[in-house]
Amino acid sequence: MNLLLLGNPNCGKSTLFNLLTGLRQKIGNFPGVTVDKKTGAVLMDGVDYIITDYPGIYSIYPKSNDERVVYDALKQLNQDQQPNIGLVVVDASNLERGFLLLSQLASLNIPLVLIINMIDVAERNGVCIDVEALEKNLPSTPIVVMNARVGLGKDRLLKAIQRQTQNLTPEKALSTDEGLLDIEDLPQQEIHTKSHYGNAKTLYEKIVLVKEPVKKKHQMDTWLTHPILGYLIFSLVLLIIFQAVFTISAFPMDAIEQGLQWVSQELANLLPKGPVQALICGGIIPGITGVVVFIPQIGLLFFFLALLEDSGYLSRAVFLMDRLVRPFGMNGRSVVPLLSGMACAIPGIMATRGIPNSKERLITLFVTPLMSCSARIPVYTLIISVVIPAKTVFHFMELQGLVLFALYLLGILAAMFVAGVLQRILRQDQRSIFLMEMPDFKPPHWRNIFVTIFDKIKVFVVEAGGIILALSIVIWALSNYGPSEERRAAVESLKTENRYISADKDQRKLIQASVLLEHSYLGKFGKQLEPMISPLGYDWKIGIAISSSFLAREVFVGALSTLYSHDQTKGTVNLRDKLTHDRNPDGSKKFTLASGISLLVFYVFALQCLSTLAVSRRETGSWKIPLCQFTLYGVFAYLSAFICYQLFA
C-alpha cells in the first residue's frame, strides 16, 4: 500500500513524516531532478505502508521543477499496480488554500485522508473549525485533526488510514489521470484552478469561523529586515555559522584523522607485510578518512541551516539578500552555500538544494568551489611564508596577512564574475517568479533538525563516499607503484650516494620514500608535466605535489615535504626553510616571488578536490557539471598563474 504525503509548503508535512517514520527513512532522488525523495515504512496490522514525502505544493499544476515531481507522480498513479491513498496535510490556520489543493486532488478520484495540522497555532489565532460540518461536506474522506509537533492525533491518523484502506474498492484503488490537464496548457489550468478556488472558498466560509483575530505584533520582522540593523544581524549570524563550521569542526576532524591513523598503524602491525596490508593501511583507511573527515562540517552547517529554516529566520535573510545577489543570477538563498564554501565547498554544494529555481541553483553550485575553503589554508600559509616577506605595511598591516586576505577576495570576485557570465549564457528553463512565504517565527523543532543532519550525512557518505574512496585508492596506487625495475634501480643507486650513507635510520627511510614517490606512476606523471608547468614557474617537484593534491588540496604540503625530505642543506629542518633555500642549478632561488604568487593564484582557482567533484555529481545527477567545473577552473588557474608568473618574473 502506497501513501502519498501531499500538502502546501510550511504545513508541517515533514514534521508529520518524521513523526510517522522516525529514522527509518530512505532518501533518494526523484528521477531526473535533484529533489530529495524520502520514503519510509509503517507496519500496521500486517499491512506494510510505504509513505513518500512529496515537495510542498500549492496546486497540482507545477510552477517549478520541484513541484513537477508531484504532477508526474499523479500522472503515474493509474499505471501503478499498487493501490494508493493520498494523505493531504493542511495548515489549520490556512485552510482556504489547503482546501484548494484538496479540491483538485479529490477531482482526480484518489482516495484521500485529510489531515488538519497545527491545530494549536490555529486555536491561538482564534480559528474555529466545524469538523462535523466538514465531514458532511466530504463524505468519503476521513478527517484527522492533529498537532504533529507534539504527536497529537497520530493514533487517530493511523486508524483513519486503515479505515480508508478497507474502503478501497478495486476500481477506486486504481485512480485515473483523467481530469489532469496537460502541463503546458496554462490558460486551461487557470480556469481549472479558479473553479477549485471557488470550491475552497465556499467550503472555507461554511466551516471556519474566525473569532476576534488576535492582534499580533510583527516588530521582530521590522528589525530583521531593517536596512542597517537587518544586514548587521545577518552578518553576525553568518559570522557565527562560518566560525562554527570552521573552528568547532576542527576538533572532531582532528580526532577522526588521528583516530583512523591510529587504526591504520595498529593494523599495519597486526597484518602481515605485503600488498594487502599496504592497500588497507595506505589506500583504504586514508580513503575512508577522506570521507569521514567531512562529516563534522556537514553536520554543523546543516545544524545551523535547519535551525535558521525551521525558526523562520532564513526567509527574512533571503528577503534581505535577494536584491544584492540577483545581478549575478543568484537567489537570496545562495548566500548560505557561498559562505559555507569558505569553510568547505562540500556542505555548501549540498545546501544549494534549498534554492527553488534551477538556474539559480546551478549557478550557485557552479561557483561555490571558487570560495577559498579551509583546505587551501595550509597551501596558502606555506607559500606565503616562503615568498612574501614578513613586514608591516601602512604602519599596522602585516603584508603576509594582507596577501592571504587578497587571495580570499580574489576567490569571491572570481565567483561573482563566473556567476555573472553564467547568468547571461544559461537559458532560463522555467518562468522565474520569486514568490516566497515568510512563515511566522516559531521555536525550532529539534527532532526535525536532527533528522535533517542525519539525512544529509547519510546522503554524503552513501552517495559521494563511494566515489571518493574509489578514486582515493586509485591515486594512492599511482603514487605507490611504478615500473618496478626502475624503482629498484633508483633505490640501489641511492644506497651508494653520500647523503644516504651519512644519514641515520629515520632519515634514510624518508629519503627512500621521496625517491620512491619520484619514481612512481604519479611521480612520472608529475615529471612529464614539467614542460607544461615551467612557464608557470614550477619544477617537477611541484608538478608531483599538484598531481597528488588532487585528492585534497592540503596533500600538496605533505607531498612536498616527502619530496624535500632528503634535502638536508644547511641543517634546515622545516619545509618552509627548505623551500626558501632551494636553488636552481644556476644558483638562483627556486621559490621566487613570481613562482610563489603564480602557485597561490593557481590554488585559488583550480578545483583540486575529488570530494567536491563527487558531491557536485551527486547534486546535479551527472558528471557533466563537475567536469565542466574541473576543466574551466583548471584552465582559469593555468592561465592566471601563467600571467602572474610572467608579470612578476
Next chain:
Amino acid sequence: MNLSELPNRSKVKILEITQPYLRTKLMEMGVVSGVEITLTLKAPFRGPIAFRHRNTQISIRLKDAECILVDQLTP
C-alpha cells in the same frame, strides 16, 4: 495604482493581477482580486516587498508587485 508604489503598512484591496502566471500562482495561495492585504515589509535597495493576507506573509519582487493593481484603503 500598483502595489510597488505604496508605503509600508498600507492596507489595500486588490483590483487586478495583470500577469496571468502570477495571477494563477497567487490564486493558489488565496490571493485574488477583491481580497484585502496589508503591505508589511520592504527590503532595502528596491529589493522584494512583503504583504500579509490573513495568517500568511508573502514576499515578491518589486517587478512582480507592479503587476498587482490595487485600491488603497488606508495609508
